[in-house]
Amino acid sequence: MGKTLAGKVALVTGGSRGLGAAIAKRLADDGAAVALTYTSSPQKADEVVLAIESAGGKALAIRADSADVEAVKHAVAETANTLGRLDILVNNAGVLTIALIDQFSMDEFDRLVAVNIKGVFVATQEAIRHMGEGGRIIMIGSVSSDSTGFAGISVYALTKEAIASFTRGLARDLAPRGITVNNIQPGPIDTDINPDHGDFADGLKKIIALGRYGQSDEVAGLVSYLASPEAAFVTGANLKIDGGFAA
Secondary structure: OOOOOOOOEEEEOOOOOHHHHHHHHHHHHOOOEEEEEEOOOHHHHHHHHHHHHHOOOOEEEEEOOOOOHHHHHHHHHHHHHHHOOOOEEEEOOOOOOOOOHHHOOHHHHHHHHHHHHHHHHHHHHHHOOOOOOOOEEEEEOOHHHOOOOOOOOHHHHHHHHHHHHHHHHHHHHHHHHOOEEEEEEEOOEEEOOEOOOOHHHHHHHOOOOOOOOEEHHHHHHHHHHHHOHHHOOOOOOEEEEOOOOOO
16 A cells, blocks of 8 residues: 655654654654654654654654744754655644643743744744645644643643634635644643553543543544545644543
8 A cells, every 4th residue: 555645744843752753653654754843852853763764764853942933943944955845744842831820930821832822833834835735734732722621721721722723713824725724632642741640640531431541643643644635625623532531
């Protein structure tokens, strides 16, 4: 069988570990050349690149803090210049702070907005300069924009609801250019910074209809579909993959 993304180039922000690494590897497995950004984990980023290259793919790691506007612009330009084009942008980079509103510092607020909103805006604005018909913008939002589930997540939810609204508006803006825009809203996913075991996880599982955390590869599979030609008629969608967390 042919690879559905053969000849395509993808950029995955925050792709050095966890969900981002799984997405980068899946897109590469589907045939895309993949660039990924990282902030503070060069070894992890190199491991993802090595895994992709060892499987016969092509990959590039770029250091870029998503809160740094110029770094994000450089990452998009380097992807297009080095890999020859840009067809798929996965806005995966994000940060989370859990705190009640009266305990939330302005520095933490600014950081969440800078990465979760401004970083997404800048990456998207720069990426579409290189995209043509069939381009894909895929956001990694959160089910928290619709259902928080517990206290202390209000500011994070605010940033992710902004992405959900941004997705709907962009779908209208970019449809005439043949570029689709969709937002994946994961529920609890088992990663190194959010493991599926421990007191917090055990409490959260009681809220999830399926009674378990999701796996990074399950989310990566949905990204793969939205990036593929099969999803050409899907745009402006906010798609939950949460095991029934918000059901």
